[in-house]
Amino acid sequence: MLYQWQFYPYQRRFKQALQTSHGAWVMRDGIILRLVDDAGNIGWGEIAPIPWFGSETIEQALAFCRQLPSALSSDLIFSIPDTLPSCQFAFESAWEGVREQAIDNAEPQRRRDAERQVPLVLENSTLRPQNSNIAAQNSALRPQNSIVAVQNSIVAVQNSALRPQDSIVAAQNSTLRPQNSTLRPQNSNIAAQNSKPDLLPPPPHSSPLTPPPSLLTPPPSPSHSALLPAGEAALHAWKPLWEQGFRTFKWKIGVHAIAIELEILHRLTQELPEAAKLRLDANGGLRFDDATQWLERCDTIAAKPNLLVTIEYVEQPLQASQFEAMQDLSQRYRTPIALDESVATLQQLQACYEKGWTGVFVIKPAIIGSPSRLRQFCQTHTIDAVFSSAFETAIGRQAGLKLSAELANPDRAVGYGTTHWFDDAATDDFEQLWQTL
Numbered sequence: 001m002l003y004q005w006q007f008y009p010y011q012r013r014f015k016q017a018l019q020t021s022h023g024a025w026v027m028r029d030g031i032i033l034r035l036v037d038d039a040g041n042i043g044w045g046e047i048a049p050i051p052w053f054g055s056e057t058i059e060q061a062l063a064f065c066r067q068l069p070s071a072l073s074s075d076l077i078f079s080i081p082d083t084l085p086s087c088q089f090a091f092e093s094a095w096e097g098v099r100e101q102a103i104d105n106a107e108p109q110r111r112r113d114a115e116r117q118v119p120l121v122l123e124n125s126t127l128r129p130q131n132s133n134i135a136a137q138n139s140a141l142r143p144q145n146s147i148v149a150v151q152n153s154i155v156a157v158q159n160s161a162l163r164p165q166d167s168i169v170a171a172q173n174s175t176l177r178p179q180n181s182t183l184r185p186q187n188s189n190i191a192a193q194n195s196k197p198d199l200l201p202p203p204p205h206s207s208p209l210t211p212p213p214s215l216l217t218p219p220p221s222p223s224h225s226a227l228l229p230a231g232e233a234a235l236h237a238w239k240p241l242w243e244q245g246f247r248t249f250k251w252k253i254g255v256h257a258i259a260i261e262l263e264i265l266h267r268l269t270q271e272l273p274e275a276a277k278l279r280l281d282a283n284g285g286l287r288f289d290d291a292t293q294w295l296e297r298c299d300t301i302a303a304k305p306n307l308l309v310t311i312e313y314v315e316q317p318l319q320a321s322q323f324e325a326m327q328d329l330s331q332r333y334r335t336p337i338a339l340d341e342s343v344a345t346l347q348q349l350q351a352c353y354e355k356g357w358t359g360v361f362v363i364k365p366a367i368i369g370s371p372s373r374l375r376q377f378c379q380t381h382t383i384d385a386v387f388s389s390a391f392e393t394a395i396g397r398q399a400g401l402k403l404s405a406e407l408a409n410p411d412r413a414v415g416y417g418t419t420h421w422f423d424d425a426a427t428d429d430f431e432q433l434w435q436t437l
Ligand SMILES: [Mg+2]
Pocket: 281, 283, 315, 316, 340, 341, 362
């Protein structure tokens, strides 16, 4: 099976610059992918790199897309190198989308086929009066059997399409086929023509992708963590988000002087209503001494009987290179520590797990790499995982939320409360998104 594909680079401006200890983030650059199979089934993917977390840059992702052929095989998709984790995520997500739409489209046809078979049995039974009782019994049983058969066949198709281990096998097999290497300079012209400005009409059987209803409808806000701005602005930003139903908030720290931020933390914990949860995200920007101050303060807040706000964890207090120091801090303080930048890619996540990290893992699907390999890891290792946004569009968001629903710790809010940082984040119509971004 070959998949025709197109890609489209986009830029989205944050409503206000996102201040973190990495600096100010003004523009989100990304690439939307659209894969189509022979039957016109469509899958969408999004490349949304964060290079300061260790993913590829947008330029590297674009260069990769431009040298690809105009038709992609599954082998090629599953052999994207680990140095391009955002591309791995996007192409595999799109591939999964095509397969899922094929299953969705197959189901009504299978039901129609089954229904066509039932009247034949009934007609036959009327032609043999002597066997009418037996035939009537058989005909009564057939519809049930045919429904069971349809259900079984659907399950079989779903299993064959969605089994992550199949993808792993495909990926492993693909590594044995150097002729399928992803670099095909001779096709660069074709791939360059494949980007959106030269869009061809969709294949004749294509239909607009309708995302599954469960993903179209935004999940209830309490299950998502809303991102607050850094500094004093957080004191005003949480209220409208609380009114929308959010109960968990993430606040960026390590942006201003620690004394100022600790004072803001004091006010936040005084003002936030009971049952609120707060995540403090340092983005690796604290010195060791500052990290101990923050954790001491958090432990003190947790010990106050009259304060009912929970500080859920401190996220990535130190740089990724200071793993042992963070492990030491996690044993010295009661406030949990979450790793984020340290586990940006699947290889890093595996390495931290193997080094004995037992705290929270923040997983950003958009930059983690292969979804099928992430599934395999999370299904074979027990980790306390929180899935989190990379400020992607609804396309990457849907793919990330799907993985989160499968793999995350259900007792923790999902880190996708970020759509209020953009003006254009509302649409779940991917064709419209494709045309307007
Ligand atoms: Mg973080």
